[in-house]
Amino acid sequence: MVQVTELGYMGIGVKSLADWKRFAADIMGLELVEGDAPGRCYLRVDNWHHRIIVDEDGTDDLNYLGFRVAGSEEFREMQRQLENAGVKVQIGTYEDANQRHVLELMKLSDPSGIPIEIFHGPHSQPNKPFHPGRRMHGRFVTGDGGMGHTMLTETAGWEKTYAFYRLLGMRGGVDYRFAIPGLPKPVEAMFMSCNSRDHTLAWGFPGVKRINHLMLQYDQFDDVGLTYEIVQQNKIQLGITPGKHANDGMYSFYIVNPSGWQNEFGWGGREANFQSEYHDRDTYGHEPVKIEPANASDKPRSNAAE
Ligand SMILES: [Fe+2]
Structure with missing residues (x-):
């Protein structure tokens, strides 16, 4: 049985890209990379091109999770494994993969309707060492x-x-x-x-x-x-x-x-x-803190696949 090897990336939708850029760089310490589409930016955590794709789509929620498999053989085996179990899988185009900075990807949904992508071959940039958005003592563990x-x-x-x-x-x-x-x-x-x-x-x-x-x-x-x-x-x-x-x-x-x-x-x-x-x-x-209403989650979001 072939296995995913890691949570490679995630896509999130936000109401305010400007607020998220500030938060990601100044609070979290992530590196900002300008996006290649309007309303998009990438967040780096290590030497990968990105780990988080931020789209200003107003949803303020997760858009998709990207799980890695080892290589092209495992990718094809994973497709068979999923299809044999009755899971609908859509193989991404070259452009889809390019947009995520991976060699190949497939798209599917988990049973709750959360979009899942399985990929191999992330764009790794050892020539561009991670540069945190603000001072850090060390680095993130990936x-x-x-x-x-x-x-x-x-x-x-x-x-x-x-x-x-x-x-x-x-x-x-x-x-x-x-x-x-x-x-x-x-x-x-x-x-x-x-x-x-x-x-x-x-x-x-x-x-x-x-x-x-x-x-x-x-x-x-x-x-x-x-x-x-x-x-x-x-x-x-x-x-x-x-x-x-x-x-x-x-x-x-x-x-x-x-x-x-x-x-x-x-x-x-x-x-x-x-x-x-x-x-x-x-x-x-680890005591839970009462969240102020201004920051609390407001509206439920439909989990229809997108
Ligand atoms: Fe946790």
Whole structure:
């Protein structure tokens, strides 16, 4: 069975490109690359041409996730694997692939209607070392673990969603089962892995947007501290206070971005382990913060494939 190897890139839609450019460069520390179409810009996290494609389309949500396979043979094998399981796949044109700066890509949807792209051959630019948008002590951790991890809002039912991402070669399980006052059943959260990173994909929390958060990992603990200070100075809304996750052992905090979903900034942590275990709370910290209405997610978005 062929497997995806990493979360390679993501496309996001935003209401204000100007706000996002400022946020990405000055708060997150990402490198801006001007887009090749009106209302578009690219965000670099490492030496790839980009990891995030930002389109000013007014949606303030995730547009698509790009998962990598190793090469052209795995790409064709993945197509067969998906089609044999009854998943509709559209092979992108040369122009489609060029636009994403990859050699080849295919487009499909996950069971919740979230657009997924599978690609191989990202445009890597070692001649253009990552240049952060503001001072950093170190760099982002990418490499074999991909750009980071993301939590989605699953709406199709866990069995279908799990089966779909299993088909992409991921595996995982419930890492958290915890009681929430007022809810009849404990809430569970699901985490799936496709490489050494503890998890690449998670779901389990209700939400009105396709995406709950994107986690980017620093290689220096001091960058978590520096970013936290910049967040405080700029009065950016915190989503979850600093703390340590019980599942991946990562020290992190969360902030609300200009689109109303969250960015997590982490350091440390352990690699994926392939036996299941669950937790009923984090190691320490990570208190959810009441989000001010101005920053909160407003309207539900249809998950119709696009
Ligand atoms: Fe996370």
